Amino acid sequence: MATLHLHKIQYSIFLLAAFLLQFFTLQFPSLAYDPQDIYFIKCGSNNNVMVNQSKVYIGESNRNYPKTSFSSKNSYTETNQSTVPSPLYQTARIFHSESYYEFDTEPNNTYMVRFHFFSFSSATNLYTAKFNVFVSGFSLLQNFDAENTTKSVVIKEYFLKIVGKRFKIKFTPQISSFAFVNAIELFMLPVHLIPDSIQRFNYTGSTGQDFSTYSGGLHSRALETKHRLNVGGQTVDRISDNLMREWLPDDSYITDPQNAKNSNFFGGTIKKKEDDESDGLNSDQYTAPDTVYQTAKESKNGSKGLNISWSVPVEKNTDHFLRLHFCDIFNPQGLLTTFILNIYDQVVTSEVNSDADLSSAYYYNFVVRSDGSGLLKVSVVPNTTSAEPNAFLNGLELMKVIELSGSLPLYDLDSNSKKIRLPAVVGSVVGGLVLVSVVVVLFLWICKIRKQKPVENYKWLPTRASTGGSSHGRLTDNINLGLKISLRDLQLATENFNAKRIIGKGGFGNVYKGVLKNGMSVAVKRSEQDSGQGFPEFEAEIMVLSNIRHRHLVSLIGYCDERHEMILVYEYMEKGTLRDSLYSTNLTNFLTWKQRLEICIGAARGLHYLHKGAAGGIIHRDVKSTNILLDENLVAKVADFGLSRSGPLDQHSHVSTGVKGTFGYLDPEYFQSQQLTEKSDVYSFGVVLLEVLCARPAIDPSLPRDEVNLAHWGIFCKDKGILEDIVDPSIKGQINPNSLRKFSETVNKCLQEDGCDRPSMGDVLWDLEYALQLQRGIIHREPHEDSSTNASVSIQLPNIRRLPSLYSMSEMDDMSIGMVNESNSSADPVFSQLKNGDAR
Template identity: 50%
Template sequence: MKSILLPLVFLFQFSSILLISSAYTLPDKYFINCGSDTDINSVNRVFTGDLNSGSVSFTKQGSSQVLDSNQVAGQASTTIYQTARVFRQRSLYEFQITNTSTTYLVRLHFFAFPSTTNLSMAVFDVSTSEFSLLRNFTFRNSTNAPTTKEFLFNITSGKFDIYFVPQVSSFAFVNAIEVFPAPESFIPDTALHITSSGSNGNYYKEIVSKVLYTIHRINVGGLTLAEENDTLWRNWVPDDSYLYNSNTAKNGTSYTGKLNYMGRVNEYTAPDFVYRTSKQMNIVDGSQSNNFNITWNFRVSKNTSHFIRVHFCDTVSPSLNVLTFNLFIAGKFRKEIKTYDEGNYQLAAPFYFDFVVDSDDSGILNISVGPNAKSDLENTAFLNGLEIMEIMEKSVSEAPVINNGTKKGLVLVLVVSVLGGLVFIGVLAVFIFFGRKKYRKTNPGEPLDSWSALPVFGGGSTHSRVTKKSVNGSNSLNLGLKVPFGEIQLATKNFDSKLVIGKGGFGTVYKGIFRNGVKVAVKRSQPGSGQGLSEFQTEIMVLSKIHNRHLVSLIGYCDERSEMILVYEFMEKGTLKDHLYDSKFPCLSWKQRLEICVGAARGLQYLHKGSDVGIIHRDIKPTNILLDENLVAKVADFGLSRSGPPDHDQTHVSTAVKGTFGYLDPEYFKTQHLTEKSDVYSFGVVLLEVLCARPAIDPSLPRDQVNLADWGKLCKNKGCLEDIVDPLIKDQINPNSLKKFAETFEKCLQEDSSDRPTMGDVLWDLEYALQLQQSPTKREPHEDSTTDASDVLTLPNVRRVPSLSESIVVEDSVLNSDSLNISESEVFSQLRIANAR
């Protein structure tokens, strides 16, 4: 019934707007259907085919149309998501603007429909002449639904350009574009500024000179509102998934009477539906026990300013001038809400407040409403709607150079290229001359041609043992990463045993220093053994294509003289395992452990969703999580990695079982079906290991405690998790943080992969556990958590022994269910103690 009523109410609402709001007329441009010569009617606006538009132009050279392969041949598309414009080079759309110095809404629509061009492989930037809007954007989401990116900012010039810049060897695309003016004073120029230390009464100024990027638009207490339910074609989503504690809130009764629009609020501020529904405090029988704040948590960009608009409409008060409650923002600011005053002394009168809030490094922003200390018990608190927009500063100094194929443009490009080449050659010649001169002084007995002044990436021996094909595909290896064997010899002092920092299944790891002072970790297989060639190739293929702060960087490789050598950035603090037990390092605090887990989760999340193709690590464990000098975590060792399913229809990759005993996903082990959730299971074991500071497998313990994953889940279910927590940090852990952390690893360790969260969800939970650890333990009665923060964890001593876990390969085989019923000597015969693969 609701689905039938929404369009009817919307039609009435639209007709009333035209009569009531004479100050603003719904625009008829610009709505562009990209990659098409067809005009499409969509919710009271016409998207004009970009080939038909006379007032909008685009770069035609290097661009092409792409059509949905499911569309019937010869039939015109019926929606904006059945065509796209594809750009193979830097390109632009140019709009002629008549109404300047006005706030505009700019929306970019993306959908990777099935076509001859795999649109989901596109990686590109989007910018204007002053602002960078999207960086390294790629269309990837779990629902495979269209994505809309919305921006609001002033356009001050008569010409407005949107640039699409493909990444190297990729392309850009867009399905549709909207550029139209917003109502007058839609965005204020100033708003109360809430900094990291709270509000001191100062205001954030010149908001309209920035770009506002919409990241959350919430219909609190209501349903999803699609563009046909909004006067400005916005989308609003329900709030339930953002609630910190759903027991504290209930949906208010939907209001069906007349809304009293007053002052600056009108029908364009938000849809009627937003003001007719709300979340209210869940007060049961007037009991104070349920009288807690309602809190919503939102993911936001870290250490960034955000524009926040909070919507209210008092349809819950029984009479005038009785309801007063508090609004809390980011735990730093409180505002008393007097609905009678703000609603111009009448009920059902919409009103809103604007703020600029600086986020911290947690990436979480919380908004709460709660009772005023002076309120009577029967009074409540409520919220109707919420908008959060990231404030983007100017970041593009000049527009990207667009080559439209003209002779003038071609000449300019050639001149710039030639001049740039001459300058580069001159600098290189000077560099080589002084480099050789210096080398003669420091190494008079060494032939000049034996070494280059710096590590050389390229060239190499012709006796290469590495094929130019990857293990899982046909992509060529990145030959630009090749490092001469002699350079590696010099860096490691000819593989001096004193520089050994680890040994593992692949070989020995040495610390090295290149002649430019760069420290590296050199992993060398046994020369001439031929073992590990597949892992060697996979490692190079994976790390040459992905780059992230939380993934270890591959500096180069060498395959000369029957060698297989990998050169990585040097991680000063070693592996995570090095810090957990039998450690020469100081004990990690609980906060440090959480930060390390968050960093590793970010690296895995990037592997799964942020790279061009989804990658499954297959060997997540503490020895493959490295720490730099600042204890920043980086995931390492990609020798066993596999690409994810090649298309959205497949849920897994069928492959022989590989991984490390104690961390293997049981479902993958049984079915040989590898998924991203296999990494999630392994990471769950790592989380337990971080909490307990004991190895994943310890055969010296009683049988029910040998396997940490099983033992941890059992203790969690029995309510005695504190019995196995590392005693060295027992006094540091906030109980709320421990509770959230335990919920996280328990979800990761579910037997059925479909019950496990994604790495994105794991990351969110860990960031929240970190936020809880950083927040004060003691809580006021009206706050969300009912946990007694004063409880003290009483923990027994936990044995700290080296891990017996080591990488294993189980090719087309199944281990007996009694495989854990083995003696300590048998375990040592099967597994080798090691710190690196």
């Protein structure tokens, strides 16, 4: 009864908060996106004109024209009274020297910029104009030739982020020519219409998937609209689109019309998320008009598996932003529809619509680099094994990515903007403060009540394909990282955790390869009930990886904590674990000695950052070859932070904790004393180095008793003088003797019995980089070396006390970790500046 009463109180509070939020949103509209807050400028005129009975373009010379400034030197206007497509194109501003328009803008927002060009009949012969158009740091139009603007209007449309309070558009005529413009539009876009973080689709000309994170993000570039297609429908004019975009039919771009038919859903309701706060996967009210989602091209006979393809002209070898719109308007029975999405005949993802998604609008975003054909190809292919074989597409948008061509000018961010209205600002601030105060009070009240609520036990619940059930998770009160991914999205990404998607299995559970709706390939690690690892490890992993970033630490994409599921989502590492590559019989996965050194250096950098770069220091506690992952370029990244612990405070040299780790890699000093230090990771990494050298597991029970433990076996080989039995036969002939000597010394130091005798991870990193320089021949030998000496006799491995057997070791359940302060620094101290005289 007490729990029920608490729920009623919380529900009442929720309703009150929702009412207040709606009230303040209505009272202070400046807090929300207002699509009417725009500049519509009729250039070369002092008269306003209404276009399409809806939009008023203000004459630039009108006293009500809300501009900051306008350069009119060496410019004039021309007027045409003959027939034109619209009154908007009866006037033009003409520039014979560099000139500009300047507008007041809201800093750090994405804007739409449109230029209208029409060469009406005039004494100036507008069609002879040749000019450039520049904005802050970007060249939007280069060598623009107005010759094609005589018969129809040419509209150039751009998306770009404006960082300052003023925005300048500069027109620069070419030599012996001039520039002109008939109309300009400038208005702010919804915050999440264009995402910043996006995946790049890399076309390799082969089957499979190849994705990478688009470096720098979209907001550091400008976008030029090239195509906007209403697939399966007619032209959608600017009146019908709430962002005044035009959508053209796709018929001239489809390459196999015999396989497709037009379908429509007129009169039906298209479901959209109106308050989507992510850059994510579902459409909101501004993404596309309902008309686009109410028409589509679908397979004429899906059961035959015939694909539908489109080829749209693009600039060659150039990055383009591609957005594909989908809405399942064909499936009134609610059967599962599955089909394949291809770009350049290369599979991107399997597209799935469950019954929960019928008539729901959504889209995929990609950055695609066009090939040399001058065409970008997209196709959808029915999955003939599904219950409802079909394939469809509702809309396509393609925008050219424009790179920064110069430094962004720093506009006067403190100047008084003529466009800012003081009452609106005051109202927004007051309204925001009142709303925040109310929310804080409600939050404190809820927290006070929750302290009286008894902790409830939970049971493991298996996941079903249904999307029903509570999505409330156990991390809600502890972590708010903005990384949460819905269980349903992960079910779709992994085909409901299909066994064929499993790419690995660890102590936590199975690891699946998945593809999110934005096309990003990910590794999905799902906990199992009997995994032996539970909520503390799950929480620790999120706490660590959400607060640190480094090139050599695997990135956490998100997590799921619904219905007692514990799922972690990471960037997908194409080459798998270091262990996989070391023991692979596939010659294409063979690692040379130089590659092995570079992998060890990368892993050492990641561990060094954990120890010294992250605030407070972090001890990994489970360093092993299966927790070092390799991307497509063999860049090593340390993974699996479920056992990690915060490092010791300044007044302590260790953390007292129950023993956890993996036998064979476990620090003997830590095992005996239960005192964890950074040097415990160093010992484990020393075992990894030895494993890299000989390409065999740290523990192999199938071998004779004396050879089961890799470290013991190494000691035996050293004592017998048969070092060649340690080195992987496949790389024996590759290793420079001096490089091997330095590497062996590093192993020797890492595996010292007493932690105080081991080097820091920074020293290990230095030594490994030195070994790599010796291998490359950049440094021919160390000062104390005799080049005639055989390096194979110089490896010194410490005596290691035997540990308890593999099967007698147990772990203690005392996992805890504190929040780590975020550090974005990925820079390590300089280790590559190696000089012969500095050798250690």
